[in-house]
Amino acid sequence: MFAQIQLKIKASPVWSDLVNAVFFGLLSILFGHVKINLPVLAGIIADFREIPLLISIFYLRSIWPLAIVCGLTLLTPSSVSPITVYFMHLAALLFAWIGYHYLLARIQLDWYRALTWTIICTIYYFIFIIPLLILINQWISPNEGFNFIDFYLKMTRLIKYEWIVTALVTTMYLVQLDIRRKLVDHEMTLEKQVKDRTQALASANEKLQLMNENLDDLAIQRSLRIKDQLNTLNKYAHMNSHELRAPLSNILGLVDLLKKGKDEKEQLLLLEKLGVSAENLDTIIKEMNLLLEKEMKLPADRKSV
Missing domain, CATH: 1.10.287 (Helix Hairpins)
Incomplete structure (x- = not known):
């Protein structure tokens, strides 16, 4: 029965995306509980929930499962409003998903793909996550003395270590994933060549037997x-x-x-x-x-x- 479920999941893109969304959403909760103290910034704590969120993009073939991933990551304890966490991650992941599936899909060189993904991670943090965090929080809880530039620069200093680790880990994961996929493609090509040559040898053997x-x-x-x-x-x-x-x-x-x-x-x-x-x-x-x-x-x- 378990084997039949596995075959059904592999055969259906919808089921495959659903399973991957739940898996990486739960993984983001786990990584969200891994807290680290940032150096030279006493009392500031960061987590690594963004790593499984970004890696999920490599496996999700549709956009709609991103809503599930973002919904599950709300279970991670946070001092930020759940609405802010949900929508800032949803918008940022939509951008990263589009960048991966429509931009990186056209790039063949491995080092160029890695560089492009690093740029996507940078935009993910500094153009989407931080600005949306500030703007949505300000919209939910208005602050009269609010200064966007000062708050943005402060958040940039706070999150830069998390950004560096996330960009490095996800880029390395993308590189090894590309290598694995190339190996699988090469293996399939070799299997096809072996199959074709086996058929050719079988045909030649039949001709020899007939002769x-x-x-x-x-x-x-x-x-x-x-x-x-x-x-x-x-x-x-x-x-x-x-x-x-x-x-x-x-x-x-x-x-x-x-x-x-x-x-x-x-x-x-x-x-x-x-x-x-x-x-x-x-x-x-x-x-x-x-x-x-x-x-x-x-x-x-x-x-x-």
Whole structure:
């Protein structure tokens, strides 16, 4: 059942974004409880909730889950109004999300991507987080002696260490994430090449097997052809040594008797026998011709050796 849920989450962008939003929102609560005392600024405490908030942008494919992330980060204890915390983070994360998905997506060089993301983090803090924190707080709780520039410079001094750490950590995370994605893409490319070559080898193997089968058939056909030729030669040899020699010997003997004989009746009898022997010889020659004609009519693949 758990495996089915995992497959459903991976297959659905909505579910994937929802799970990532909840995960990084809870992570921001955890990081928000990690407080550090800033040097040379006694009594000033910063947290690292911005790190998981910014990293969530690398995984969220839609804008709407940012509202969930910002809502969960309100559970982190803070002296600032929840409305201020929510809207300043929402506006800043919207800017960072757009910058990552529409600006960094067009940049290929790793060092240029890292530099651009560092600039985005700087704008995130000093153009969105700090000004919105000041303005929304002033809107909720107006202060007559409020001076935006003085308050902004003070907040800049307070938050600069948090900005440096957050920018370094998220930039390093982005670099290693890009490296991992390139490795995955390279691995997929190698797998595809191996698959293609395996298919090519399988196809070549099938062709070789087919050629071997054809060669086996050709060898069988040639063996049959050789066997037929041997049978034909045996028949030729038998006819030549027995059937052909017998009437030929009779003819030669009768011709010799005709030369010596003087009796007319005896010569007529010899001529009659000579005709019979000639007919027998003619029959044998015709049989040999038929055998030759049969040999000539064999299929071409049986005749070629």
